[in-house]
Amino acid sequence: MDITFKNVSYIYQRNTPFAHKAVDDLSFHIPSGSFVAIIGHTGSGKSTLIQHLNGLAIPSEGEVTIGDFYLTNDKKPKNMKELRSRVGVVFQYPEHQLFEETVEKDIAFGPENFGVSKDEINKRIKDLIPAVGLSEALLERSPFDLSGGQMRRVAIAGVLAVKPEVLVLDEPTAGLDPRGQKEMMEMFYTLHKEQGLTTILVTHSMEDAVKYADHVIILNQGTKYMEGKPEEVFIQKEALHKVQLDVPEMVQFLNLFENKFGKSIPFERQSIKEIAQSIQHIVKGAEKP
Amino acid sequence: MGKKLIEFRNVSFRYGDEQPWVLKNCSFDIYEKEWLAIIGHNGSGKSTIAKLMNGLLFPQEGEIIIDGQQVNEESIWSIRKDVGMVFQNPDNQFVGTTVQDDVAFGMENRGIPREEMITRISETLSAVGMQDYLLTEPHRLSGGQKQRVAIASVLAISPQVLILDEATAMLDPKGRTEIMQTVNNVQEKNELSLITITHDLQEVVQADRVIVMNDGEIWDEAIPRDIFSKKDDLREIGLDVPFVAILADELKANGISITKEPLNHEELLEDLWTLHLKT
Numbered sequence: 001m002d003i004t005f006k007n008v009s010y011i012y013q014r015n016t017p018f019a020h021k022a023v024d025d026l027s028f029h030i031p032s033g034s035f036v037a038i039i040g041h042t043g044s045g046k047s048t049l050i051q052h053l054n055g056l057a058i059p060s061e062g063e064v065t066i067g068d069f070y071l072t073n074d075k076k077p078k079n080m081k082e083l084r085s086r087v088g089v090v091f092q093y094p095e096h097q098l099f100e101e102t103v104e105k106d107i108a109f110g111p112e113n114f115g116v117s118k119d120e121i122n123k124r125i126k127d128l129i130p131a132v133g134l135s136e137a138l139l140e141r142s143p144f145d146l147s148g149g150q151m152r153r154v155a156i157a158g159v160l161a162v163k164p165e166v167l168v169l170d171e172p173t174a175g176l177d178p179r180g181q182k183e184m185m186e187m188f189y190t191l192h193k194e195q196g197l198t199t200i201l202v203t204h205s206m207e208d209a210v211k212y213a214d215h216v217i218i219l220n221q222g223t224k225y226m227e228g229k230p231e232e233v234f235i236q237k238e239a240l241h242k243v244q245l246d247v248p249e250m251v252q253f254l255n256l257f258e259n260k261f262g263k264s265i266p267f268e269r270q271s272i273k274e275i276a277q278s279i280q281h282i283v284k285g286a287e288k289p
Numbered sequence: 290m291g292k293k294l295i296e297f298r299n300v301s302f303r304y305g306d307e308q309p310w311v312l313k314n315c316s317f318d319i320y321e322k323e324w325l326a327i328i329g330h331n332g333s334g335k336s337t338i339a340k341l342m343n344g345l346l347f348p349q350e351g352e353i354i355i356d357g358q359q360v361n362e363e364s365i366w367s368i369r370k371d372v373g374m375v376f377q378n379p380d381n382q383f384v385g386t387t388v389q390d391d392v393a394f395g396m397e398n399r400g401i402p403r404e405e406m407i408t409r410i411s412e413t414l415s416a417v418g419m420q421d422y423l424l425t426e427p428h429r430l431s432g433g434q435k436q437r438v439a440i441a442s443v444l445a446i447s448p449q450v451l452i453l454d455e456a457t458a459m460l461d462p463k464g465r466t467e468i469m470q471t472v473n474n475v476q477e478k479n480e481l482s483l484i485t486i487t488h489d490l491q492e493v494v495q496a497d498r499v500i501v502m503n504d505g506e507i508w509d510e511a512i513p514r515d516i517f518s519k520k521d522d523l524r525e526i527g528l529d530v531p532f533v534a535i536l537a538d539e540l541k542a543n544g545i546s547i548t549k550e551p552l553n554h555e556e557l558l559e560d561l562w563t564l565h566l567k568t
Binding site: 285 | 460528
């Protein structure tokens with residue numbers, strides 16, 4: 001589903017002394033099927049933005065369009081429930097939302113509420129369990145007896161079991177160890193491609209954004225600060241520093257390399273292996289400094 | 290190395306009689322004024338170590354000595370004056386109704402005079418960049434802001450040991466760097482021991498020493514450079530290696546001789562430059 005924000009503002013506790021504009025005149029367009037990374041320092045409005053994507057927040061001003069759903073301050077869609085079945089949100093630390101007696105019941109809770117038949121739910125669970133990296137042996141266990149990483153996978157399976165077309169991920173790897181982080185991101189990327197999802201990833205990791213996203217939106221103080229392909233956005237060191245962000249480590253290294261050797265290796269989202277080859281050419285190059 | 294501040298002697302721990310051992314016969318020392326990083330996969334026992342250090346948990350076997358005192362039911366109250374701890378999720382650590390009340394709470398419990406408290410509140414909140422939020426209610430803060438306040442609250446007690454249990458995991462990269470700078474400044478000024486439990490490799494390479502945990506056992510204990518020279522072994526136990534270490538390996542594969550395992554960009558560039566001049 002295409003997602004469009006048009007001059008969206010969101011004000012918390014409007015008309016009170018605590019009124020606070022978390023999103024300010026924000027406009028952007030996400031074509032269906034893209035993988036978009038949303039980046040911004042703490043308090044830049046990322047979490048408020050994603051609450052608009054399934055109608056948990058209704059814009060105070062402006063309009064949000066998600067597929068055929070249309071959200072404005074005076075016109076809430078009647079079929080909010082349908083919107084929520086088509087936009088799945090994995091919030092931060094989703095394992096805190098587990099509550100059922102067994103893993104199976106917890107995963108089934110979402111689709112049951114959206115009226116999916118028992119047989120279909122069972123089929124979905126069967127498909128999802130390996131996809132999220134769990135084993136069927138866990139289905140009858142209490143989710144609270146699992147490790148943190150497993151609990152998170154159960155919670156994510158619960159969101160995926162609704163079969164959303166848009167998947168919103170709010171820092172989905174926070175708190176996992178490096179292997180867990182990598183596995184989790186690879187899992188989302190595979191799902192994204194296989195099921196043709198539109199994926200929106202809120203992250204602090206420039207490395208993940210470079211690796212998976214085809215479009216990046218940088219937020220600052222509730223408004224869009226930069227937007228573009230990762231390889232265009234992530235080389236703008238000064239602009240990123242101004243909003244408390246940094247370029248990916250690879251770009252930092254390439255900048256330092258250029259300062260030292262006077263020759264640039266352009267950043268093209270290449271692998272470390274490819275960078276090593278470029279460096280080798282320059283270091284072992286014919287000409288002396 | 291300075292004086293021993295914390296000793297773990299053959300410590301084993303499990304959460305219940307039927308449960309598997311989370312720590313298996315762990316022995317190590319932590320010294321005054323040092324920065325020790327503890328790394329390991331989720332469930333390797335890192336956080337259990339932290340909780341044993343200030344008596345949130347007690348070991349079934351072995352003993353833990355902190356500044357000459359064995360950690361037990363009687364000693365925990367005096368030990369907790371020395372061991373300050375900040376956890377991953379700031380929401381679980383708030384007690385005050387305003388930021389300044391929260392920072393004051395720990396000090397009140399320790400009977401610190403009011404004038405001193407006021408000075409420390411403003412000092413520690415400035416140190417973490419939260420001086421403009423004295424009267425803000427904690428639930429109005431963002432995750433990163435809450436964590437800064439939690440760190441300020443601990444620093445205000447001026448402990449001998451500061452333990453950060455993945456305390457920067459929820460912050461953005463810049464916030465993370467800033468907090469670590471703050472923590473390092475305080476560590477130097479107050480001559481603290483700093484123990485960071487982290488997955489952040491930038492944090493690990495800066496530490497004086499690293500303990501690597503794997504399945505409840507101490508897998509390795511060394512300076513960061515030695516740890517990161519064992520790349521394949523680290524990957525095997527689910528850990529990551531820094532970008533420069535991976536790049537150094539790829540360069541070696543391209544026939545470039547790297548003289549020492551680089552810990553940061555500068556070291557690797559220096560090495561490459563020397564080589565370039567010789568070519």
